[in-house]
Amino acid sequence: MSRPLSVALAGLGTVGGGVxxxxxxxxDNVAARAGRAIAVTAxxxxxxxxxxxxxxxxxxxxxxxxxxxxxxxxxxxxxxxGGSEGPARALAEATIQAGKPLVTANKALxxxxxxxxxxxxxxxxxxxxxxxxxxxxxxxxxxxxxGLAGNRITAVAGILNGTCNYILTQMRERGREFAEVLADAxxxxxxxxxPSFDIDGVDAAHKLAILAALxxxxxxxxxxxHVEGIRRVSALDIAFANELGYxxxxxxxxxxxxxxxxxxxxxxxxxxxxxxxxxxxxxxxxVAEGDFVGRVMLTGRGAGAGPTASAVAADLIDIxxxxxxxxxxxxxxxxxxxPSMPMDQHVGCYYLRLMVVxxxxxxADVTAILRDMGISLESMLQRGRSPGEAVPVVLVTHxxxxxxxxxxxxxxxxxxxxxxxxxxxxxxxx
Amino acid sequence: MSRPLSVALAGLGTVGGGVxxxxxxxxDNVAARAGRAIAVTAxxxxxxxxxxxxxxxxxxxxxxxxxxxxxxxxxxxxxxxGGSEGPARALAEATIQAGKPLVTANKALxxxxxxxxxxxxxxxxxxxxxxxxxxxxxxxxxxxxxGLAGNRITAVAGILNGTCNYILTQMRERGREFAEVLADAxxxxxxxxxPSFDIDGVDAAHKLAILAALxxxxxxxxxxxHVEGIRRVSALDIAFANELGYxxxxxxxxxxxxxxxxxxxxxxxxxxxxxxxxxxxxxxxxVAEGDFVGRVMLTGRGAGAGPTASAVAADLIDIxxxxxxxxxxxxxxxxxxxPSMPMDQHVGCYYLRLMVVxxxxxxADVTAILRDMGISLESMLQRGRSPGEAVPVVLVTHxxxxxxxxxxxxxxxxxxxxxxxxxxxxxxxx
Numbered sequence: 001m002s003r004p005l006s007v008a009l010a011g012l013g014t015v016g017g018g019v020x021x022x023x024x025x026x027x028d029n030v031a032a033r034a035g036r037a038i039a040v041t042a043x044x045x046x047x048x049x050x051x052x053x054x055x056x057x058x059x060x061x062x063x064x065x066x067x068x069x070x071x072x073x074x075x076x077x078x079x080x081x082g083g084s085e086g087p088a089r090a091l092a093e094a095t096i097q098a099g100k101p102l103v104t105a106n107k108a109l110x111x112x113x114x115x116x117x118x119x120x121x122x123x124x125x126x127x128x129x130x131x132x133x134x135x136x137x138x139x140x141x142x143x144x145x146x147g148l149a150g151n152r153i154t155a156v157a158g159i160l161n162g163t164c165n166y167i168l169t170q171m172r173e174r175g176r177e178f179a180e181v182l183a184d185a186x187x188x189x190x191x192x193x194x195p196s197f198d199i200d201g202v203d204a205a206h207k208l209a210i211l212a213a214l215x216x217x218x219x220x221x222x223x224x225x226h227v228e229g230i231r232r233v234s235a236l237d238i239a240f241a242n243e244l245g246y247x248x249x250x251x252x253x254x255x256x257x258x259x260x261x262x263x264x265x266x267x268x269x270x271x272x273x274x275x276x277x278x279x280x281x282x283x284x285x286x287v288a289e290g291d292f293v294g295r296v297m298l299t300g301r302g303a304g305a306g307p308t309a310s311a312v313a314a315d316l317i318d319i320x321x322x323x324x325x326x327x328x329x330x331x332x333x334x335x336x337x338x339p340s341m342p343m344d345q346h347v348g349c350y351y352l353r354l355m356v357v358x359x360x361x362x363x364a365d366v367t368a369i370l371r372d373m374g375i376s377l378e379s380m381l382q383r384g385r386s387p388g389e390a391v392p393v394v395l396v397t398h399x400x401x402x403x404x405x406x407x408x409x410x411x412x413x414x415x416x417x418x419x420x421x422x423x424x425x426x427x428x429x430x
Numbered sequence: 431m432s433r434p435l436s437v438a439l440a441g442l443g444t445v446g447g448g449v450x451x452x453x454x455x456x457x458d459n460v461a462a463r464a465g466r467a468i469a470v471t472a473x474x475x476x477x478x479x480x481x482x483x484x485x486x487x488x489x490x491x492x493x494x495x496x497x498x499x500x501x502x503x504x505x506x507x508x509x510x511x512g513g514s515e516g517p518a519r520a521l522a523e524a525t526i527q528a529g530k531p532l533v534t535a536n537k538a539l540x541x542x543x544x545x546x547x548x549x550x551x552x553x554x555x556x557x558x559x560x561x562x563x564x565x566x567x568x569x570x571x572x573x574x575x576x577g578l579a580g581n582r583i584t585a586v587a588g589i590l591n592g593t594c595n596y597i598l599t600q601m602r603e604r605g606r607e608f609a610e611v612l613a614d615a616x617x618x619x620x621x622x623x624x625p626s627f628d629i630d631g632v633d634a635a636h637k638l639a640i641l642a643a644l645x646x647x648x649x650x651x652x653x654x655x656h657v658e659g660i661r662r663v664s665a666l667d668i669a670f671a672n673e674l675g676y677x678x679x680x681x682x683x684x685x686x687x688x689x690x691x692x693x694x695x696x697x698x699x700x701x702x703x704x705x706x707x708x709x710x711x712x713x714x715x716x717v718a719e720g721d722f723v724g725r726v727m728l729t730g731r732g733a734g735a736g737p738t739a740s741a742v743a744a745d746l747i748d749i750x751x752x753x754x755x756x757x758x759x760x761x762x763x764x765x766x767x768x769p770s771m772p773m774d775q776h777v778g779c780y781y782l783r784l785m786v787v788x789x790x791x792x793x794a795d796v797t798a799i800l801r802d803m804g805i806s807l808e809s810m811l812q813r814g815r816s817p818g819e820a821v822p823v824v825l826v827t828h829x830x831x832x833x834x835x836x837x838x839x840x841x842x843x844x845x846x847x848x849x850x851x852x853x854x855x856x857x858x859x860x
Contacts, residue, residue, distance in 0.1 A: 018722070022580055022722050025721075026580060026581065026582055026721070026722075029580075029581075029582055029647070030579070030580055031764070032647060032759070032760035032761075032764035032765075033579040033580075033647070033759055033760055034579075035756075035760075035761065131577070136723075137578075137720075137722070137723035137724065137726065138723075138726055139572075139573045139576070139577025139578060139726075142569075142572060142573070142576060142577045143569050143572070143573065143577070143728075146569070146572060146744060146747070146748065146753070147561070147569025147572045147573070147744050148567075148569060148740065148744065149460070149463040149464075149743070149744055149747045150452055150456060150459075150460055150463075150739070150740050150742075150743025150744055150746075150747065151456065151459075151740055151743075152456055152459055217459070217462060217463070275708065275709075275729065278705065278708055279705075290567075290740060291455075291456070291736075292448070292452050292456075292567065292736040292737065292739050292740040292743075293566075293567035293568075293730065293731070293736060293737050293740035293741075294567065294730060294731045294736060294737060295730060295731075296567065296568055296569075296728065296729070296730035297727075297728070297729045297730065298573075298726065298727070298728050299705065299726070299727045300723065300724060300725060300726035300727065301723070301724045301725075306721075306722040306723060306724060307722065307723050307724060309580070309722050310578060310580050310581055310720060310722040310723035311723075312580075313579065313580025313581075313722075314576060314577050314578065314579055314580055316580075317576070317579045317580065318576065321754065321755065323576070323753040323754065323755070324751065324753065325751065325753070326465075329462070329463055330462035330463055330465075331462075331465065334461070334462035335462075
């Protein structure tokens, strides 16, 4: 066996503690798989005194995480600080510039600066590994970048945010409203005190941007992802979805179309019989479609100390074995420059829920607008009567273009008989 | 880019044709992912004249596949001949002895001679790759051997034979008997003319033996797998399963227990709400449980030209990139020598269906035997009355040991009021 791989760990929160624990508890197993021992020798964290349940004596401590990169006793740096800027970004750049492999769980950093970091890593000939950045312990980066590498990937989609999936599952199972379930999720620690990163879809969009880059072999392009969160999904929509044979899931979807690569994160109605519809609670799922392999789905826990540590350990074992893969699956010169598709060119079916005054002629006004925009209806549902008051009306369209749908929606929203901003949820049948 | 990787292909049936097609259709993509072109330059197949839908001119043809290994223009050999002996085995050994990497889709070869081949490969320092041998295009070998390598795997289980899963799904959906569905499956090409390899569980057992070796990091031990097929599952059992809240699936299960590693293939009752219960038709699924990652499930197509070619291509890309992993995840010296658990020590719940004469006292005789063997009952079902004739009785036990259950079964089978050999199906709740 070779000498141990010496690891520096920046960030000793829940995940950092998990990595320390895994490398200690499973040391023999990891050494057998890696062909050599893997040992944390240096760390950086704000609080030196906090009990992390793992002895930290004998480790070199740094107040400035960036200093880890320069430590001559460090072979590889694991960045678990988080955030796309500040110390995380500075450490990533310093590590690459020092010619050392970088392992990171930081999806924001990769989504926003990944293209640049990948170029730097290629130039310096170092590994940039990030299995932990998407879908926790599910080995989806490896699956896309290596396991399915013989395929042209036509689409990749997934449930990429456990907080949103937990909230939507609770809303469905308990028939409760978004705000109530969110408050409970915060109490249970399933949602952050400031939950906007999760519930507004930003976290899922970071992950989708990374998956799309791997699937289509092009540099990550977070700016091109269309992002909507789940704040506007109501208990009413979940009940209607059920009636129509759907489940509401926050999906990230990247698809190769004739007009370019369509990347979007938003609530979707998926058929109850679709495998992804059965993935509930904090679980994540990723579905990839390849021209030879067909459809492959991977499910598991998308967050937490254990799953994330599992992903970090896999990256470290790859580095210990010197198994190398270019960041986006191909060398920079061989990457695709496929264009992104603007969202207004997206084509699909739509669920539209309006709160309208319950009186004759209202539906006629709405359907006239849809007709004028060339949008044809598959079905219309009105449940409950309450003359003179607001009642929900649901319209399901046939395939239409997002641009036309958006225009129709703006006009419908201005009708005096429409009482609230309309809710639009895209239907994903394939 | 380096010079092309020169591939020899032994066997040009459905899968061989698929590999040729993938490497031709996706040549650019594969070259980008592999860092170099991958080209088939030599082939061996019995019939030179058959149209395989892919031009074969310019390739070096060999009548004897073993000769491929010695061709100095060949960098890597892909063995798609099949069978654990004869030319497949001879070619595998010749390739390794020639110091060339071997890619194979041959689960029988690996299950039976894998321990020996792995030793030879390690000695010669060559890669033995077999992503295509288990679960078709689902990258499960890579997931277990690399993606989850930081974990102690506590269990791996799966639907590993698409033919059996198709037959069981059709029986359930159409309420039909095994023999009828098998005959239809044979007409449709989903089952072989001689289906015994599939329906008797042997194919699934080969795959399970390989998965268990990877999961637990020990040399493959096919002889230790307990194997039962699906011939004895009747439409009646499927109807009872439904009533009890289960689905019947042929599972391969390998689990670390205190008494050793329990590896078994047999029909199982799984709760309808279990994710694996929803994997129907020709689809395969593999569930792995790791101490840090928790439970991860991978699903997709487990057979066919496209999925298998996808797996072979992934192995070739790994070889082109020189990404190396020991056959069972660790070097020979670091492999586990964990013992196997004999099947009679297995502990679980059992479904027992008897055909008994419908008269008073019959159930009392049966339950007395179970009581004497220390087996306690969770429930008993008898549907339909037909005095003096054979009627089905279903008994569901609490947890008990296989050895006791087998003894009880032998005694119950000898009761004069029990008309047919009892059907026993194990219940898997976790």
